[in-house]
Amino acid sequence: MNDRTRLKKAPLGWRISAYAIMLLFTVITVFPLVWLGYSSLKPNAEIVLHPLALPQAPSFDNYVRAWTMGKLGVSLGNSLIYTGVATVATLFLALGAAFGLAKFAFKSVKFFTWAFTIGLMLTVHAVIIPLFLVEVKAGLINTRLGVILPYIAFDLPMSVLIALSFVKGIPDAIIESAEIDGAKYRQIFWSLIVPLSTPVAATMAILSFLRHWNEFMFVFIFTTKSALKSLPVAITQFAGRQNIEYGLQYASLVIGILPMIIFYVLFHAQLVKGFGEGALKE
Amino acid sequence: MVNARSKHRSYLSFVLPAFIIYTAIMVFPLVFSFGLSFTKWKGFGPMEFVGLQNYVKLFSDPVFLIGLRNNVLIVLISVFGQIPLGLLLAYMLHRRMVRGDKIFEMLIFLPITISSVIVAQLWNRVFAPVGILPTLVRQITGNPDYVMTIFESKTFAFVPIMFVLLWQHTSLYMIIFLANLQRIPDSVIEAAQMEGATEGVIFRKIIAPMLAPVAFINSILAISGSFKSFDLIFSMTGGGPAHFTEVMAVYMYNTTFVYQNYGYGSAISIVIILFIVAAILLTKAVTNKLNAS
Numbered sequence: 001m002n003d004r005t006r007l008k009k010a011p012l013g014w015r016i017s018a019y020a021i022m023l024l025f026t027v028i029t030v031f032p033l034v035w036l037g038y039s040s041l042k043p044n045a046e047i048v049l050h051p052l053a054l055p056q057a058p059s060f061d062n063y064v065r066a067w068t069m070g071k072l073g074v075s076l077g078n079s080l081i082y083t084g085v086a087t088v089a090t091l092f093l094a095l096g097a098a099f100g101l102a103k104f105a106f107k108s109v110k111f112f113t114w115a116f117t118i119g120l121m122l123t124v125h126a127v128i129i130p131l132f133l134v135e136v137k138a139g140l141i142n143t144r145l146g147v148i149l150p151y152i153a154f155d156l157p158m159s160v161l162i163a164l165s166f167v168k169g170i171p172d173a174i175i176e177s178a179e180i181d182g183a184k185y186r187q188i189f190w191s192l193i194v195p196l197s198t199p200v201a202a203t204m205a206i207l208s209f210l211r212h213w214n215e216f217m218f219v220f221i222f223t224t225k226s227a228l229k230s231l232p233v234a235i236t237q238f239a240g241r242q243n244i245e246y247g248l249q250y251a252s253l254v255i256g257i258l259p260m261i262i263f264y265v266l267f268h269a270q271l272v273k274g275f276g277e278g279a280l281k282e
Numbered sequence: 283m284v285n286a287r288s289k290h291r292s293y294l295s296f297v298l299p300a301f302i303i304y305t306a307i308m309v310f311p312l313v314f315s316f317g318l319s320f321t322k323w324k325g326f327g328p329m330e331f332v333g334l335q336n337y338v339k340l341f342s343d344p345v346f347l348i349g350l351r352n353n354v355l356i357v358l359i360s361v362f363g364q365i366p367l368g369l370l371l372a373y374m375l376h377r378r379m380v381r382g383d384k385i386f387e388m389l390i391f392l393p394i395t396i397s398s399v400i401v402a403q404l405w406n407r408v409f410a411p412v413g414i415l416p417t418l419v420r421q422i423t424g425n426p427d428y429v430m431t432i433f434e435s436k437t438f439a440f441v442p443i444m445f446v447l448l449w450q451h452t453s454l455y456m457i458i459f460l461a462n463l464q465r466i467p468d469s470v471i472e473a474a475q476m477e478g479a480t481e482g483v484i485f486r487k488i489i490a491p492m493l494a495p496v497a498f499i500n501s502i503l504a505i506s507g508s509f510k511s512f513d514l515i516f517s518m519t520g521g522g523p524a525h526f527t528e529v530m531a532v533y534m535y536n537t538t539f540v541y542q543n544y545g546y547g548s549a550i551s552i553v554i555i556l557f558i559v560a561a562i563l564l565t566k567a568v569t570n571k572l573n574a575s
Contacts, residue, residue, distance in 0.1 A: 253404055276458055
């Protein structure tokens with residue numbers, strides 16, 4: 001870190017351009033969100049007459065109406081269930097698989113690792129049609145399980161591989177000495193591997209949460225009842241209706257964006273770490 | 283000590299749950315999808331085997347070709363827009379060219395957490411007649427009737443979408459490059475400065491080449507990601523008007539789930555996968571070559 005001070009500063013021209021570019025990017029990123037935020041506090045007539053002006057008498061009326069009209073409380077609950085269950089299940093399934101593949105020297109390790117690696121190439125589009133047909137046959141359409149299972153499956157290849165590279169780094173000696181003490185593998189997993197994996201588990205869970213929370217296609221196609229929609233799907237459908245007031249559209253979009261801004265502020269460091277270390281784009 | 287057999291059983295009990303869920307939901311349907319792509323099927327009734335007909339038809343289907351063109355445009359904006367801009371922003375932050383670099387980084391990276399379908403709706407509001415952009419244009423030009431008509435242009439309808447993609451993903455590459463820049467020792471830049479290299483030379487001749495492998499891997503990831511674009515465009519335009527903003531995945535969705543053309547839809551999804559697999563195999567081949575040399 002002391003090295004830094006020895007570096008000469010960048011020349012003035014670069015610094016001025018840097019300010020210009022950074023400010024431009026920041027304004028383009030933040031202003032639409034800020035505008036959406038304050039506009040959502042304006043009544044419809046004011047939005048139409050003065051689209052850019054600040055609200056004259058800020059009111060949460062749009063929120064109250066959007067929340068009840070769009071049944072957004074139900075969708076928020078669904079999002080929490082889908083994301084919560086899928087994230088926790090993926091985490092433990094992936095850590096288990098990683099433990100098996102990293103610490104047991106059986107021939108099939110290679111095959112399983114290869115199979116999970118192939119999974120990185122498969123996408124939702126490759127399987128959505130047959131999966132829909134299978135779910136129809138199995139009666140999983142319009143059930144929460146019918147959404148959660150694909151969430152877990154699609155997150156596994158990435159999560160297994162991230163966990164695998166971490167678990168491999170746990171010294172074999174720790175596991176061997178537990179074996180000698182007569183511990184069962186199940187105990188080794190829960191009392192050694194899981195606690196030792198906390199750092200990677202945190203990153204995995206945060207990235208997994210983000211992917212599940214923002215997922216669109218499975219919920220959109222596999223559920224037709226509004227009682228089963230997740231928040232992003234419900235809001236897209238609500239805000240996308242052309243016949244509702246602007247204020248309601250804006251308020252519903254803020255309801256979709258605000259939880260993610262809070263999530264971002266809370267986990268900014270882990271997100272930077274997770275994405276910076278080369279986690280794939282969704 | 284446990285015997286070998288029970289050890290194997292424990293091993294399987296750890297690996298199999300994940301493996302079974304993964305194969306049942308991702309691998310078997312893929313085989314099914316491949317089979318469907320050679321048929322004509324309405325989702326019920328008899329399935330008719332048509333051989334390669336769906337694939338042949340695809341490449342003379344004007345809608346599919348618009349979709350393919352737009353997917354290629356997404357590839358171009360990713361590789362020649364998001365990635366170089368991300369690199370430039372990362373370098374400016376890394377060299378502390380602005381005060382409050384942490385704040386800029388935090389604000390610019392923000393869109394990463396917002397769902398694509400909601401990003402689409404947000405920008406539709408910005409572009410709407412009562413949105414930010416037309417209002418600003420009206421105030422600047424003094425023309426009270428201005429509204430955006432770019433979406434009705436066959437040639438340019440996709441431009442606003444490309445802009446939103448730039449808005450959404452540039453910061454992701456910024457963060458990736460920033461993480462990699464931090465691994466380059468400061469002494470590299472220091473030595474160059476002592477030899478009198480200008481900032482531009484340091485950036486273009488020293489830093490950019492050092493990050494070339496990272497840029498390359500990310501380009502391929504961006505390319506494979508580009509072929510599966512769905513959420514943003516589906517929510518923003520649904521591929522319309524008149525298919526001007528169609529992409530392959532949206533066309534696949536409409537063909538299958540709206541027009542009940544399961545065979546043809548499956549053929550589109552197999553083509554998408556082939557593009558992605560080709561992009562990834564290309565990365566592998568080139569990285570192997572780079573590692574070997």
